[in-house]
Amino acid sequence: MSTLHTINGSPTSALAQQFLAAISSGDAVLFLEDGVYHTQSQFLPAPLPENVKLYGLREDCTARAVLEKVDAKVNLINYADFVALSCEHDRVISWF
Amino acid sequence: MADDPKQTLTFITRSAPYGSTRPQLCLDMALATAVFEQDVNYIFLGDGVYQLLKGQNGESIHAKTLGKALETLDLYGIENVFVTADTLESRNLSEEDLLLDVQVIDNKTLQQLLAKSHTVFNI
Numbered sequence: 266m267s268t269l270h271t272i273n274g275s276p277t278s279a280l281a282q283q284f285l286a287a288i289s290s291g292d293a294v295l296f297l298e299d300g301v302y303h304t305q306s307q308f309l310p311a312p313l314p315e316n317v318k319l320y321g322l323r324e325d326c327t328a329r330a331v332l333e334k335v336d337a338k339v340n341l342i343n344y345a346d347f348v349a350l351s352c353e354h355d356r357v358i359s360w361f
Numbered sequence: 362m363a364d365d366p367k368q369t370l371t372f373i374t375r376s377a378p379y380g381s382t383r384p385q386l387c388l389d390m391a392l393a394t395a396v397f398e399q400d401v402n403y404i405f406l407g408d409g410v411y412q413l414l415k416g417q418n419g420e421s422i423h424a425k426t427l428g429k430a431l432e433t434l435d436l437y438g439i440e441n442v443f444v445t446a447d448t449l450e451s452r453n454l455s456e457e458d459l460l461l462d463v464q465v466i467d468n469k470t471l472q473q474l475l476a477k478s479h480t481v482f483n484i
Contacts, residue, residue: 282407283407
């Protein structure tokens with residue numbers, strides 16, 4: 266019963282505080298649109314529960330010039346992977 | 362799971378009452394869902410808790426008073442209304458400041474509610 270959380274706002278947006286409260290062990294987090302600014306090591310959400318996989322949408326990272334700085338803990342994916350990831354989880358919660 | 366006639370739908374409302382239409386949209390969706398006799402959870406998170414402050418009067422800015430509209434949650438049979446303790450504490454609020462009888466929950470309970478939901482609307 267895991268959840269995919271999609272994060273759509275930058276680390277300084279109000280939702281950065283909110284989504285942390287909702288993430289459970291075994292969930293996945295995908296950074297997209299302005300959320301990709303989270304992908305640098307100093308902006309990764311913390312503290313996260315154990316066993317939470319992190320993903321970043323490559324297209325949005327490229328557009329915003331953050332691709333080279335993405336932390337190794339973040340798996341870069343494309344749109345097709347995004348669809349697959351959505352199907353693999355029981356629900357998607359969109360934080361925007 | 363998708364074939365169950367009765368689903369659990371959770372609505373998270375995260376915006377303050379008068380700055381955008383998000384709170385009203387969230388309420389409208391939840392009420393419509395309740396009409397179809399689904400299980401509804403309604404969660405105030407972050408600035409969304411400002412919707413619950415007693416003493417609101419939207420007339421002064423030519424807006425509907427959202428706090429009054431929230432009283433319809435009960436009329437539509439939505440009894441599972443929550444706010445997280447962190448949300449209250451970080452805004453220096455207590456239950457006495459709120460116009461609805463809400464259940465104050467910790468983040469673990471929030472996570473459990475989400476994990477039991479078929480669908481989560483987060484706006």
